[in-house]
Amino acid sequence: MALLEVIALTAADARAAQDGGADRIEVVADMGADGLTPDPDMVAAVRAATALPLRVMLRANAGFRTTGAELDRLVRAAADLTAAGADGFVLGFLDSSGHVDAGATGKLASACAPLPWTFHRAVDHAADPVQAWEAVRALDGGLDAVLTAGSARGVDAGVDVLVRRAAEDPRSAALIMAGGGLRRKHVAVLAAAGVTAFHVGTAVRPDGSWDAPVDPALVGEWRSLVSAAAG
Numbered sequence: 001m002a003l004l005e006v007i008a009l010t011a012a013d014a015r016a017a018q019d020g021g022a023d024r025i026e027v028v029a030d031m032g033a034d035g036l037t038p039d040p041d042m043v044a045a046v047r048a049a050t051a052l053p054l055r056v057m058l059r060a061n062a063g064f065r066t067t068g069a070e071l072d073r074l075v076r077a078a079a080d081l082t083a084a085g086a087d088g089f090v091l092g093f094l095d096s097s098g099h100v101d102a103g104a105t106g107k108l109a110s111a112c113a114p115l116p117w118t119f120h121r122a123v124d125h126a127a128d129p130v131q132a133w134e135a136v137r138a139l140d141g142g143l144d145a146v147l148t149a150g151s152a153r154g155v156d157a158g159v160d161v162l163v164r165r166a167a168e169d170p171r172s173a174a175l176i177m178a179g180g181g182l183r184r185k186h187v188a189v190l191a192a193a194g195v196t197a198f199h200v201g202t203a204v205r206p207d208g209s210w211d212a213p214v215d216p217a218l219v220g221e222w223r224s225l226v227s228a229a230a231g
Helices: 011-020 040-049 068-084 102-112 121-125 129-137 155-168 170-175 184-193 216-230
Strands: 003-008 024-027 054-057 088-091 117-119 143-148 176-178 197-200
Touching: 003 011, 003 216, 011 024, 011 040, 011 216, 024 040, 040 054, 040 068, 068 088, 068 102, 088 102, 102 117, 121 129, 121 143, 129 143, 129 170, 143 170, 155 170, 155 176, 155 184, 170 176, 176 184, 184 216, 197 216
Parallel strands: 003 024, 003 197, 024 054, 054 088, 088 117, 117 143, 143 176, 176 197
Antiparallel strands: none
16 A cells, blocks of 8 residues: 655644545654754654654754764654654755765664664755665665655656656665655656655645645545555
8 A cells, every 4th residue: 555644743734634544644843944853742742643653854954964963962852752752753964075974874863773764855955866866775774765856856857767766676666755846646657656655745735835734635635646546
């Protein structure tokens, strides 16, 4: 069965996502910065609102690089967020040259163990996205998904890249979670290529606005679309 993950900023978002048929929640704060680490109290409130698995963002700034001090804070945050109810995490870093920072990513992934984690869209913003994809595939320690649009400009620009990556081998197809400007027209194309995980945010909010709450009816429409495409 295909997986539908919905971004939640609040406990009400999480309840609406569950009511609409989502499979998993990504919990974040500050979408003006494309998603930062939420407060443990918020994660606890989301946990109380839904039985769905929660992937929680570990990201301290709006970019994709991190410092030693930030990384130490994120390591501590991982423990606090696990205690608050996180079932997994979303993380990943680039170095000063725009390549995947395997050292920083590995350190934080180790702190998250044994919980699974998603490498986020830093992969789309790398200096060499092809090299970055291979570097991410080589990571271990609980990685089970890569949130990617195939392009820094979103799925519209990157859908062909995602289709080619999914065709590489079964592990590539299994790792891809398509998201970042995902539109309904993309789902059937990606599902036909073997992609089975889809991630939405503004697409399940009225008028596509982060200021609007998640609408369970829109989640339901995406649930039906994703399920039908997956066969």
